[in-house]
Amino acid sequence: MPSEAVDNYLKAIYEIAGDDGRASTASLARKLSVAPASVTGMLQKLAVRNPAPVEYEKHHGARLSDHGKQRALEVIRHHRLIELFLHRMLGYSWDEVHDEAERLEHAISEQLEDRIAERLGDPEVDPHGHPIPRKDGTIPPRRDLSLLDLFVGAKTMVSRVSDNDPEILRYLSELGITPGTTLHLTERAPFDGPLMLEVGPDKEKHALGPRVAGEIRVVPPAANGETTG
C-alpha cells in the first residue's frame, strides 16, 4: 500500500494531467505545497518502484502508468464517497466536506469504502456533479443527479422527475416543478430534513421533504472553485 504522501502525488498528477497527460514538476510543487526539488526526488523514486506508478523523464514531467492510474482513481473514489457521506449522513455543507475528506480518504479500509457506497446506494456522482470512479476503475458517464445530492447553494435545472409515483408527480406540478424548471437550493436541514428551494423565474419558495426530492433529477451544476470535490 502506497504511503499517504505517494497517494497525494498520484492524485495530484491525475488532477493536473488527467489519465494520459504529463504533469510538470512546478505544477505538482504548487498543488502539493512542497518545493520543486522535493517533487523531482519523489518522482525519481516512484519511477523505479516495482510496479512503478509513474513514468518519468527528466525535464518532461510525470505521467501515470496504468498501475498509478488505478491507484489515483481509488483514492479519488474514497474522497468523493466520503464527501457525499458527510453531506448526506452528517449534515456537512459544501465548503466543509473537502478538508475532512482529504484526510479520511487515506484512512478508510476497502470494507468501509464498500459500506459507505452501499449506504449511499452506489452513487455515481458527488454533489458537485463530479463522477465517482467505480471500483473497477471505470468512470460513470456524466449525467443528471438526484436533487438530494446537491449541496446547499447550488443553482440548477430539473432534467427529469421519476415517473413511478403519480401522486408525487401531481404534487410537483402544483409546485411548478417540471423538467426545465430552474431551482436554487437555499437551505437544507440536516439528517434527512427538508430542502428549501427557490423555484422557477419567480423564485417561489417551497420546502420539499427528502422523499419527494429524491424523485427529482437535475442537471449537474458547473463545478466551480474546488477541483477535487
Added chain:
Amino acid sequence: MPSEAVDNYLKAIYEIAGDDGRASTASLARKLSVAPASVTGMLQKLAVRNPAPVEYEKHHGARLSDHGKQRALEVIRHHRLIELFLHRMLGYSWDEVHDEAERLEHAISEQLEDRIAERLGDPEVDPHGHPIPRKDGTIPPRRDLSLLDLFVGAKTMVSRVSDNDPEILRYLSELGITPGTTLHLTERAPFDGPLMLEVGPDKEKHALGPRVAGEIRVVPPAANGETTG
C-alpha cells in the same frame, strides 16, 4: 497537533497505567509492537517537549502529565465514538470495528467528532461498556446502557426498561423481558434492523425492532479481550 505515532504512545500509556501510574518501557514496546530502544528514544523526546505530554525518569518508565492525559482521552474518545458509529450506522460487528477505528481516530477533525457524537445522541458508553470520555476530559460513571448499544454476541441482563410507554411495557412483559432477565444478543440486521435475542433461562428466541430495543437498558457486559474498544 501531535503526530499519529505520539498519539499512539500516549494512548498506550493511558491504557497500561491509567491516568496516574507509570508504564514501563517493555510494556509499551509490547503494546506498540516496537523495539524497547525505540520506546526509550520516544519517551526521552516527549519528556522535553513543551508542553511535555509525559514525565519520564530513567529506568522508571513514563507517566502522563495533565497535558498528555488530556490528549490521550481525546484520542480514546475519538476511537470509541467511531466504533459506536460504525456499529450503529454502518452495520459493523464487534470484531470489525476496532481496526477501522484505530486508523480513523487520528484522521477526524473536532468538527466531525462533534457531529458523530451528536448523531449518536452524545453517548456515554460504547457497546462494550467502556465509557466514552467527554469533551472536557471527564469520564462518565459506568452505568447501564441501551440494548441498541450492544454488539452481537453480548450476554447481559436487563437493568431497567424505559417507563414512558405502557404499550411497549405490556409487550415486553409478554415476551418475558423485565428487569433481571438475562439476554443474549445473537444477531442483528444492519441499518436499524431487528435484533435477535435469546431471552431468559429458557433461551426463548425473539426478534425485537429498534424502537422497542431502544427502551431496554442492560448492564454493561464485562469487557473482555480487546482493551480499547
Added chain:
DNA sequence: GAATTCTTTTAGGGCTGTCTAAATAAAATA
C-alpha cells in the same frame, strides 16, 4: 554480598519525505 538474569539505555544506522543552495538544461527574447 556476589553473581546471574532481566530490563533499559546508549551508540550508530536506515528509510521516508522534506528543505535550501547551487548547478544545469530548456525556453524565451533580443
Added chain:
DNA sequence: TATTTTATTTAGACAGCCCTAAAAGAATTC
C-alpha cells in the same frame, strides 16, 4: 544565434520514527 530568464535537477542536510548490537543499571537468586 547569443543571451537572458525560467524550470528543473543535483548535492547535501535534517526531522521523525524506526532498527540492531552492545553497554549499563536494577532486580533476583544463591
